[in-house]
Amino acid sequence: MLVTAMEPEDREAVQAIAHLCGTEVDVAAELGRGWALPWVIRDAEGGAPIAFLVGWRAADELHVIDIGTHPDHRRRGAARKLLLELIAYGKAHGFRLVVLEVSASNGPARSLYGSLGFGVARIRENYYSDAGEDGLEMLLVLDPETIGAPGSPQEASS
Numbered sequence: 054m055l056v057t058a059m060e061p062e063d064r065e066a067v068q069a070i071a072h073l074c075g076t077e078v079d080v081a082a083e084l085g086r087g088w089a090l091p092w093v094i095r096d097a098e099g100g101a102p103i104a105f106l107v108g109w110r111a112a113d114e115l116h117v118i119d120i121g122t123h124p125d126h127r128r129r130g131a132a133r134k135l136l137l138e139l140i141a142y143g144k145a146h147g148f149r150l151v152v153l154e155v156s157a158s159n160g161p162a163r164s165l166y167g168s169l170g171f172g173v174a175r176i177r178e179n180y181y182s183d184a185g186e187d188g189l190e191m192l193l194v195l196d197p198e199t200i201g202a203p204g205s206p207q208e209a210s211s
């Protein structure tokens with residue numbers, strides 16, 4: 054599996070995956086945002102995307118705006134690989150933390166983030182008001198100077 058930048062010609066495939074994941078991605082808009090990191094995973098060079106990630110750079114933080122894997126390709130490590138790539142990017146470029154928002158009932162995603170060391174920083178009650186669901190803000194601290202925060206390296210290893 055290869056992580057590459059999202060290309061304009063990936064639009065249909067990414068939108069189809071997003072749709073199957075119950076979300077939407079405006080590929081053209083993300084490709085036009087100087088602060089966005091729109092990435093995909095392909096099984097082989099030149100192949101169609103099987104998973105996508107949209108990250109945003111915001112000051113010294115990386116935000117995971119959306120991530121999704123085609124249902125036919127789940128549990129093969131695609132989402133983990135995308136997030137590991139984002140984490141490596143963040144460390145290489147001096148970002149302090151990675152932040153994301155997940156619905157409290159999204160077990161697969163929570164398990165994925167937890168396995169990478171993300172911790173729950175804050176519960177946003179009734180964040181998804183139409184579903185009456187809480188949102189969880191999860192953080193992974195990349196800067197080892199930031200001790201004691203949820204998702205700090207110390208907490209992840211304990």
Ligand SMILES: CC(C)(COP(=O)(O)OP(=O)(O)OC[C@H]1O[C@@H](n2cnc3c(N)ncnc32)[C@H](O)[C@@H]1OP(=O)(O)O)[C@@H](O)C(=O)NCCC(=O)NCCS
Nearest residue numbers: 074120121122127128129130131132133155161162164165
């Ligand atoms: C969550 C999602 C992105 C995971 O994608 P994936 O490519 O299947 O994930 P990976 O194969 O990289 O899984 C890595 C780890 O995450 C956890 N995980 C992933 N799917 C899981 C599931 N269905 N149940 C429990 N744990 C799961 C496991 O720890 C897994 O490691 P393992 O397979 O060695 O046990 C995918 O299920 C998806 O697209 N869901 C719909 C969209 C979504 O909810 N996005 C997140 C929005 S916040």
